[in-house]
Amino acid sequence: MTRAAYIARRMMLMIPTAIGITLVTFLMLHLIPGDPAITMLGVRATPQRIAFLHREWGLNKPLVEQYWLFLTHILTGNFGKSLFYNSSATGIIIGDSAVTLLLIVYAALLSILVAVPLAVLAATHKDGPADQTVRAIPLVGMGMPSAWVGIMLILLLGLKAHVFPVGGYGTQFLGHLYSMFLPSLTLALGIAPVLVRSLRSSLIDSLEAEYVATARSKGIPERRVLMRHAVRNAIVSSVTILGLQIAWLISGTVVVETVFGLPGVGALMINSIYRRDFPVVQGITFVLALAVIFTNLATDILRSLLDPRVRFE
Amino acid sequence: MHEIRNHEQGTGGGSRLRRREFLGAAALTGLGITSGGSLVAACGSSAPGSSTSSSAPGRGGNVIFARTADPTTLDPAPPFDNEAIWTVLNLYDCLYTVTPNGHGSMPWLAVGHEISSDNLTWTFHLRPGVKFSDGKPLTAADVKFTLERSAKDPNGYVLAAVKAIDAPDAFTVVIHTKHPWGPLIGDLAMYSNAILPKDLGGMSATEFFKRPVGTGPFMVQSWAKGQQLTLVRNPHYWRKGRPFLDSVTFTTVPDDNTRVLQLRGGQADIIEFPPFSVISSLQATSGVKVNLFPSTWVSYIAMNEKKPQFSDVHVRRAISYAIDRNAIIRSVLFGHAQPAASFFSPGWAFYDPNTPRLWYNLAKAKQELSMSTFPQGFSATYTVVAGDTVNSAIAQIVQANLKKIGINLAIQSYDISAFNALTQEGKYDLAPNYYTLDIGDPDENTPWAIDPVYGGSNSLNTWYNNPEVLKLTYASEHTIDPKKRASIYARIQDIVAMDCPFAELYYQPYPYAQKTSVQGFTTAPTGNYHLEDVWLTS
Numbered sequence: 137m138t139r140a141a142y143i144a145r146r147m148m149l150m151i152p153t154a155i156g157i158t159l160v161t162f163l164m165l166h167l168i169p170g171d172p173a174i175t176m177l178g179v180r181a182t183p184q185r186i187a188f189l190h191r192e193w194g195l196n197k198p199l200v201e202q203y204w205l206f207l208t209h210i211l212t213g214n215f216g217k218s219l220f221y222n223s224s225a226t227g228i229i230i231g232d233s234a235v236t237l238l239l240i241v242y243a244a245l246l247s248i249l250v251a252v253p254l255a256v257l258a259a260t261h262k263d264g265p266a267d268q269t270v271r272a273i274p275l276v277g278m279g280m281p282s283a284w285v286g287i288m289l290i291l292l293l294g295l296k297a298h299v300f301p302v303g304g305y306g307t308q309f310l311g312h313l314y315s316m317f318l319p320s321l322t323l324a325l326g327i328a329p330v331l332v333r334s335l336r337s338s339l340i341d342s343l344e345a346e347y348v349a350t351a352r353s354k355g356i357p358e359r360r361v362l363m364r365h366a367v368r369n370a371i372v373s374s375v376t377i378l379g380l381q382i383a384w385l386i387s388g389t390v391v392v393e394t395v396f397g398l399p400g401v402g403a404l405m406i407n408s409i410y411r412r413d414f415p416v417v418q419g420i421t422f423v424l425a426l427a428v429i430f431t432n433l434a435t436d437i438l439r440s441l442l443d444p445r446v447r448f449e
Numbered sequence: 450m451h452e453i454r455n456h457e458q459g460t461g462g463g464s465r466l467r468r469r470e471f472l473g474a475a476a477l478t479g480l481g482i483t484s485g486g487s488l489v490a491a492c493g494s495s496a497p498g499s500s501t502s503s504s505a506p507g508r509g510g511n512v513i514f515a516r517t518a519d520p521t522t523l524d525p526a527p528p529f530d531n532e533a534i535w536t537v538l539n540l541y542d543c544l545y546t547v548t549p550n551g552h553g554s555m556p557w558l559a560v561g562h563e564i565s566s567d568n569l570t571w572t573f574h575l576r577p578g579v580k581f582s583d584g585k586p587l588t589a590a591d592v593k594f595t596l597e598r599s600a601k602d603p604n605g606y607v608l609a610a611v612k613a614i615d616a617p618d619a620f621t622v623v624i625h626t627k628h629p630w631g632p633l634i635g636d637l638a639m640y641s642n643a644i645l646p647k648d649l650g651g652m653s654a655t656e657f658f659k660r661p662v663g664t665g666p667f668m669v670q671s672w673a674k675g676q677q678l679t680l681v682r683n684p685h686y687w688r689k690g691r692p693f694l695d696s697v698t699f700t701t702v703p704d705d706n707t708r709v710l711q712l713r714g715g716q717a718d719i720i721e722f723p724p725f726s727v728i729s730s731l732q733a734t735s736g737v738k739v740n741l742f743p744s745t746w747v748s749y750i751a752m753n754e755k756k757p758q759f760s761d762v763h764v765r766r767a768i769s770y771a772i773d774r775n776a777i778i779r780s781v782l783f784g785h786a787q788p789a790a791s792f793f794s795p796g797w798a799f800y801d802p803n804t805p806r807l808w809y810n811l812a813k814a815k816q817e818l819s820m821s822t823f824p825q826g827f828s829a830t831y832t833v834v835a836g837d838t839v840n841s842a843i844a845q846i847v848q849a850n851l852k853k854i855g856i857n858l859a860i861q862s863y864d865i866s867a868f869n870a871l872t873q874e875g876k877y878d879l880a881p882n883y884y885t886l887d888i889g890d891p892d893e894n895t896p897w898a899i900d901p902v903y904g905g906s907n908s909l910n911t912w913y914n915n916p917e918v919l920k921l922t923y924a925s926e927h928t929i930d931p932k933k934r935a936s937i938y939a940r941i942q943d944i945v946a947m948d949c950p951f952a953e954l955y956y957q958p959y960p961y962a963q964k965t966s967v968q969g970f971t972t973a974p975t976g977n978y979h980l981e982d983v984w985l986t987s
Contacts, residue, residue: 169866169870170864170870171866171873172866174866174870174873175865175866175869175870176521176529177603178529180603180905181905181906182905185603185905218674220519221519221521221522223674227674231673231674231675231676232675232676287706287710290710290714294710295710301714301715302713302714302716303710303714304711304716305676394704394707395704395706395707396707397515397702397704397707397711399673399701403675403703404675407703409864410865410866411866412866
């Protein structure tokens with residue numbers, strides 16, 4: 137199968153997956169107790185007002201009809217109207233997705249920046265003190281919940297050292313990068329340990345491989361051997377790991393966005409569930425499902441580009 | 450009888466004294482209460498805008514105000530959430546505004562009124578020279594349009610007694626009521642009756658509220674929903690020299706600890722509701738000031754009278770007597786609240802401090818239970834909102850308290866939407882909740898609290914029903930004289946306290962923390978703030 141055919145087939149498979157996810161979310165939201173009208177009206181809810189809002193929001197229609205409306209709207213990129221904000225759910229989700237997307241990309245880049253040098257250091261000094269240290273520290277890092285890491289970073293780098301802001305989103309691109317350094321680092325520290333360990337072990341394998349010995353025997357400088365021959369081969373398996381980690385990051389942003397007060401899609405999701413803002417919850421679920429599916433697909437494609445031996449079946 | 454009232458509507462001398470007592474008690478517990486002086490100076494019709502502050506306010510700057518939630522809307526008519534209410538009151542003005550002590554209303558876009566001898570016709574005189582933020586003058590036609598519009602919205606119940614509204618000339622508004630209506634001035638100070646331009650300037654509501662036009666101190670510059678709302682100075686604002694700030698940025702930071710960290714890290718200038726657990730550490734932080742503004746907040750435990758146990762008044766009294774409010778206030782609210790007896794808060798007009806106190810008294814609790822149909826006690830559920838740390842902690846104390854009289858509570862947690870639905874449907878035994886008041890008249894809340902049919906909320910979902918209380922409540926609505934209303938409300942508070950449909954727990958302040966560079970920030974007990982009075986020092 138060619139790469140294009142493979143991608144096309146995977147894209148086709150996305151549709152039933154995404155629809156399945158929206159169906160499950162839709163049913164779960166409507167099965168649990170709680171009513172957006174009562175939540176919005178609070179103690180001032182009267183049967184008349186609740187009925188009025190239900191009519192306004194189309195919640196008085198049968199569930200099947202509501203779900204069908206939602207599906208047909210999605211096809212036009214329209215998630216309906218947010219009950220809470222009384223305006224387009226799509227607009228709100230897109231606005232908040234930008235924050236989350238930046239957070240994830242930023243965190244992924246930071247984690248690579250942290251992981252690659254550490255893994256190279258450990259692999260080239262295998263079983264030495266440097267290797268032991270690099271292998272031990274991530275174990276501690278993995279054990280620390282991101283909420284706690286975030287608060288520690290805020291206390292140390294925000295409140296004590298005053299190097300970074302402790303929250304907020306910033307303005308302009310550089311402002312965003314500056315304001316979002318701590319939350320991105322928090323996420324990066326969560327996934328870097330896994331990357332370090334996988335990259336280290338595959339580097340060790342490739343450093344012992346015959347093609348590396350061949351390269352060395354041809355007199356290629358060690359630095360070039362390492363970067364061009366060993367790391368390139370070792371990184372293939374780590375790309376898969378990073379891809380899986382990014383899918384995990386998408387859920388991890390919920391905690392980090394809350395701790396740092398970032399107006400991202402994770403925080404929006406939590407608040408919308410509390411408010412039973414059905415269109416927003418369904419919209420976010422759909423977007424997140426697509427994001428995870430796309431990340432997995434992109435990972436596979438990237439692997440095939442890095443490693444010509446990867447075949448599509 | 451014609452009378453002109455150019456100053457605040459009095460609520461009787463008695464309540465003033467009580468207010469002072471409350472402030473005294475507040476000062477003793479270390480509450481910082483800023484002066485409402487600049488607001489009071491502006492309330493007379495003669496010299497709006499004059500300031501009594503000792504240091505001259507500086508002009509300019511932006512304040513970043515981190516709040517717990519986004520406003521739901523910028524339309525003043527429909528909202529029920531405080532963030533929307535307190536935002537719209539900085540975009541638009543009402544004819545009257547609540548006084549700094551919360552006990553009455555003072556002229557705002559109106560300068561005064563007369564009432565006909567049959568108490569059915571109210572004539573209001575508008576403040577001359579007021580302009581909307583688009584430069585157009587405020588006229589009586591705008592007021593008529595607004596009140597007729599808001600009467601159709603869910604909050605329109607406050608205008609239910611209004612029969613017709615006339616605008617005989619540009620500065621006169623006449624309101625005819627179906628029957629004498631005591632709370633009218635308070636109702637006109639309700640956010641839902643904030644004045645909008647006639648016909649929304651010819652726009653659809655959707656279009657208009659994207660860039661709304663009002664007479665308030667600020668205008669909307671941008672609103673990224675879920676992220677931030679930026680308001681800028683209204684150049685046509687009628688209070689001369691105000692607002693001092695160029696702009697205000699509302700950010701939404703739901704997590705309590707994150708808001709506190711943002712203040713300490715300098716990302717926020719004012720934060721809403723720091724948790725009581727961090728008040729003392731914030732007070733010790735340099736550059737930070739904590740304010741505990743007296744509020745209209747009443748915390749209570751609702752008892753579901755649809756259940757046989759709680760339809761027995763002796764059981765309800767026994768529960769109230771068994772709860773150790775001082776322990777709750779000491780350990781959960783860190784001393785920053787006062788035990789409650791009346792279902793009115795000291796921040797409400799007509800609050801009666803002499804309401805019977807069914808407070809901690811184990812002997813009385815046991816005696817009441819022995820008089821009930823459940824002398825041996827029983828098991829029941831206590832429903833709280835998951836993640837509500839205050840009420841979860843209180844639940845533990847109440848559970849231990851009630852165990853002593855043989856009532857065994859099982860604590861159940863639900864998320865806020867499920868909690869609201871369950872209490873609304875009467876599927877609960879005991880559930881803690883709270884309410885606040887938006888105006889200087891208790892009538893906004895009283896029918897909700899005690900009327901199981903017409904009040905709207907099934908007597909706050911307790912299904913409490915006492916015909917005498919209903920009769921008194923509606924008698925007070927039909928009474929104009931504040932002194933007479935005060936005595937009726939005192940009677941209502943006494944009866945409700947003894948009927949005990951809610952175990953009143955405590956009155957808490959609105960906690961705010963801010964940088965010390967922020968000056969003039971204060972809230973009325975109703976919780977709203979006049980951000981035009983805020984300025985920054987360098």
